[in-house]
Amino acid sequence: MNRYTEDVQHSCVGHVGLITLNRPKALNALSLAMVRELTHVLQTWQNDPQVWAVAIRGSNKEGPFGAFCAGGDIRYFHQAALSGDASLEDFFTEEYNLNHLIHNYPKPYIAFMDGIVMGGGMGISQGGALRIVTERTQMAMPETHIGLFPDVGGGYFLSRCADAMGEYLALTGQVLRGGEAVTVGLADVRAPSAELPALWQALSEKSWPDANAMVAWLRTQTQATTQAALTQPPAWQAPALNAVFSLHTVRDMVQALQAQIQEAQAKAKGDEEGGTWASQTLEALRHRSPLMLHVTLELVRRGRSLTLAEDLRLERDLVRHCFNTDHLARRGVSSETVEGIRALAVDKDRQPKWQPSRIEDVTPEMVLPFFESPWPSSAHPLRHLS
Structure with a gap:
């Protein structure tokens, strides 16, 4: 079993474990190797007293941020299904294990959800203690468009949206912008994308008394743009x-x-x-x-x-x-x-x-x-x- 992949970059700086998804040509779509690397790193850090919190981001062709994760690698799904590749079974078992690990992580897990956040990208972000979106965020669970269903815990987190919003998002695959994601409860705060590099850098450079102070600081830094987002209901949200x-x-x-x-x-x-x-x-x-x-x-x-x-x-x-x-x-x-x-x-x-x-x-x-x-x-x- 080959676990290591360069598509997941990780390091511990200060008291923060930093993860960057680095498969920009595929919009950071998750491979089995990436799922295994993420699982290994998170399991290692959860028992490391020097790691107080974990932050995860994606990358685009120009560098960090700009894209988070477009989901699972559906081309691999197609090829594996046609060839009878047994690793397809492993992929879903291990991906759902990873989703469960993130939802139950004992330390603050902070997701910088800039750009595309779909399918499996939701699975590695929705369980976070702080879910940060931007004006560039495009969030969706579009699985019914490819003959699948909203998995990676979608039955859990979509069903907990208010009223019938979960049904609407699950069935239509409606794309949410950053502020809309906050409004429907699938993100916590909204930050200008231009400020993400400084926020990311501050996590490992500032002196923190503990992890909770770190999360509280991020909320404070994004308070103004978050409040502005909450005053703007989604344009597609009809009364009916x-x-x-x-x-x-x-x-x-x-x-x-x-x-x-x-x-x-x-x-x-x-x-x-x-x-x-x-x-x-x-x-x-x-x-x-x-x-x-x-x-x-x-x-x-x-x-x-x-x-x-x-x-x-x-x-x-x-x-x-x-x-x-x-x-x-x-x-x-x-x-x-x-x-x-x-x-x-x-x-x-x-x-x-x-x-x-x-x-x-x-x-x-x-x-x-x-x-x-x-x-x-x-x-x-x-x-x-x-």
């Missing part, structure tokens, strides 16, 4: 959002959106906010995997009553079924996930052949077997999480 996305099924949501569109057209107000929001939202849903929309909704609804460990175990079951959907007699190239990645990132034709092709044609018999674990509890790969 909660009413639509709190409905029982995806089919009900689609019907409600269609009714809003028809009402706006009848009033000759199709260009006004209500009709436009409904049209854009319906269009987004129509481009996602119908099957995985239903699976995702069930995950978010169940996630509200689960602990993080329980949610990650459930997500591990789900992701196994995504690549080996035996109850639908589908594996490899015929799975929703492999087809979705093919259309978006491999062939790039953006014409996925979803099965079924319509939201209205998905049945409970297609969805519920995803939630049956392929392992007995005593043999589950994440059975040790608590």
Whole structure:
């Protein structure tokens, strides 16, 4: 097992463990080697009395910051699924272990979420004691667009957003800017991107009495821009959002959106906010995997009553079924996930052949077997999480 990778740079300066994701050509997408390196470093530092806190950032082609992490390496997912590479199973088991470690880290874990923060990037940031975003942040859980579901703990942290915001974000994959992420509770503070280098440098250069003082100082430094962000509600947050996305099924949501569109057209107000929001939202849903929309909704609804460990175990079951959907007699190239990645990132034709092709044609018999674990509890790969 080769653990070391130059795609993860780390050092301890002063009393702070500093991590930089350094795979800018891939927007710092996580490989199995990167997951293993991050896990090793964090496990080492959690027992080191000289390390009081940990800070993590990404890099772009020009240097530090500018991008955080675009998620897991979906091209690897595609190739591994088609070739039967067993390391794909290891990837998800070890990634979810890493997510759990971060959420339960005994020392402050500070995530500088500048630029792209999607999928697996959310998994290595949402458990932080302080989640910092900027005006350049583009945050999302867009997995339904590739025939997957919001994993890495998404069933846990999205379901804890207010009202039906979690359902909306999980199903549509709506991209959040920095201030919007703070507003919906997926970030703690917002800082100008130009100030990140100085904040990062201060962590290891200033004299701190303890880690809590360090975190408090960061909050103070970002207080003004954070308050400004909270006074600006997301532009896409229509009044009807909660009413639509709190409905029982995806089919009900689609019907409600269609009714809003028809009402706006009848009033000759199709260009006004209500009709436009409904049209854009319906269009987004129509481009996602119908099957995985239903699976995702069930995950978010169940996630509200689960602990993080329980949610990650459930997500591990789900992701196994995504690549080996035996109850639908589908594996490899015929799975929703492999087809979705093919259309978006491999062939790039953006014409996925979803099965079924319509939201209205998905049945409970297609969805519920995803939630049956392929392992007995005593043999589950994440059975040790608590």
